[in-house]
Every structure is written in structure tokens, then in C-alpha cells.
Amino acid sequence: MPIGVVTISDRASRGLYEDKGGPGIEAALTELLTSPWRPVRRLVPDERPTIEAALIALADQEACPLILTTGGTGPSPRDVTPEATEAVCDRLLPGFGELMRAKSLLEVPTAILSRQVAGTRGASLIINLPGKPAAIRTCLDAVFAAVPYCIDLIGGARLETNPQFCKAFRPKA
Template sequence: MTADPVSVPPVPIGVVTASDRASRGVYADLSGPAIESYLAEVLATPFRIVRRLVEDERPAIEAALIELVDVEGCSLVVTTGGTGPSPRDVTPEALAAVCDRMMPGFGEAMRAKSLAIVPTAILSRQEAGLRGRALIINLPGKPASIRDCLDAVMPAVPYCLDLTGGDRLDTRPERIVAFRPKGA
């Protein structure tokens, strides 16, 4: 009799939507599901989504990020919404408050990709930072922009998680080729 192979549990990935109206049920959250769809398309690693839908309030966003990383064990958390210049857009400030270190290259890459599409991309404040071994990425709220921004940074996400001691993520090379140095 042979032993059954050990099944690896799916990697938890956090998805946070920051939206006053979606959190009150005024309209359906389309951005969170857009992130989930994107991840299903590009990741080869089995994963499960841990979702949070919160209002555009710093304490609520900060609490969701802390819970997803510290309690749920997510080493990747992707947020959507709250990255614009309006007074209610506070997701980057919430990210900075809970992170140990910021990763400015992620925001730069996302804005560069978006700027090639629309001139108002300079108004967006996408950011990324590290909380312990976790990478948290802020995305805009528009589903098409989510795809563009994730395409810009996803090749670096798996290796970033390797370096921080996070979960190993592999991409589907026919969709996104993740960069890893030889032997990594």
C-alpha cells in the first residue's frame, strides 16, 4: 500500500475593497472580484481568497490589513479603492501606518503602466509595503486599471515573497512570467 501524497493547503491571499458605497450595499463590489479573477488567471499555485469589504476609513482599512496578515496568515494582500486624491481616499495612509517598510518601485511601475493608457494616472496613489513577511499592494478601484497595474508588478511579486519569507507563489508562464534568479 502506498501513502497518499501530502496535500498542500491553498495559500491564503487577502483582498480588501475600500468603498463606502459597496460596504453599505449601495452597489456591488466589482473591484474585489476583479482581483480574484486576475489571480485565478495568472497564479499556478493553489490559493484561497480571504476577503474584506470595508468603508473608506483609515481605522477600518488598517484593521483589515492587520487581521489578514497577522491573524489569517496572508503573505500577499491586495487592496482596491481609496487611492485617488479625494479627501475620502485614505488607503495609502492606512498602508503606511501598518507597514514596516515601503516598496516604492511597485507604485512607480503601476503608475508608469497606467500613464501609458490615461493621463490622469498621475492622480493615483498606488503603493506597496511590507508588514513582516507580507507584501501589501494598493490598487485603484477600476477593474480595468486593476488588471493593468497587476500586470506591471506581478512578475516581481513571487520573488519579493521569496525574499521576505512569505508563501511561494508560482505563475502560469503562458500568462505572466515571474522573475526569479537562477536557482531560486
């Protein structure tokens, strides 16, 4: 199944900086998921229209049940990933951002500066993640148990997790 992996970075999109966020997401998913999946990668600059277009294409044309972004969630003027995500989502899910920040604050005091959001667009769940691979893993570990059930609820493809790394929550039938 396709999973969207969107790196948002002016420098990486110009080839001035190695993208470490996208590979960090893919490494985490390799451990977290047992369902067969393939990344559908996008590398875009910190430009709101470009971010919105990438998210819309991954949800609407590529039919990715899960879209994970990395980068652009801080307080600098160029960090517009949350605004782009909010603009394309049908519904926001504030609990994702709240929990990711709470877990990240246990590791670094600057996590309070993060503005990560999550929401749905049709049958796709979109989650903003930080740019650093270690922070990506912290955030995914915090919220991933809820991801498969959320995707079930919105009509997306069924994701199975590796219980060694994450036991997905699904209510008993």
C-alpha cells in the same frame, strides 16, 4: 494559500454599489497564479482605522503572503488607503507604485492622480490597486513578475505563476 482581497469603498460597504474591484482582483489572480489559493475577502469603508485593522488581521492572523487592496487611492479627502497601508507596513516598496502609475499613464492621463503604494508587514506583501477592474489588471500585469520573489525574500509562502500570463522573476541559484 490565503490571499487577502480588500475592497475599500464607502458605497459598496453600505450595499449601495456592487463591488467590482474585489472580483476583478480574483479574476486576475485566477489567470496569474498556478499555486492553489483562496481569497480572504474584506469589504470596508474609506475609514483609516478600519482599513488598518483589516490589513493587520490579514497579515498577522490570516497569514496572507499577499494582500491586494482596491479603491481609495485617489486624491479625494475620503481616499486614505495609502495612508493606512503606510501606517501598518514595516517597509515601503515605492517601485511598485511608480511602475503601476507609469503603465497606467499609457492608457489614461488621470493615472497621475493615483497614490498607490506597496510595502511589507512581516511575511506579507501589501499592494494598493485602483478600483476599476481594467485598471487593476493593468497594474497587476505591470508588477506581478516581481511579486513571487518579493514574497520569497520576506519569508512568505512560495507563489507560482502561470507563464502564459506572467513569468515570475527569480534569480538563478
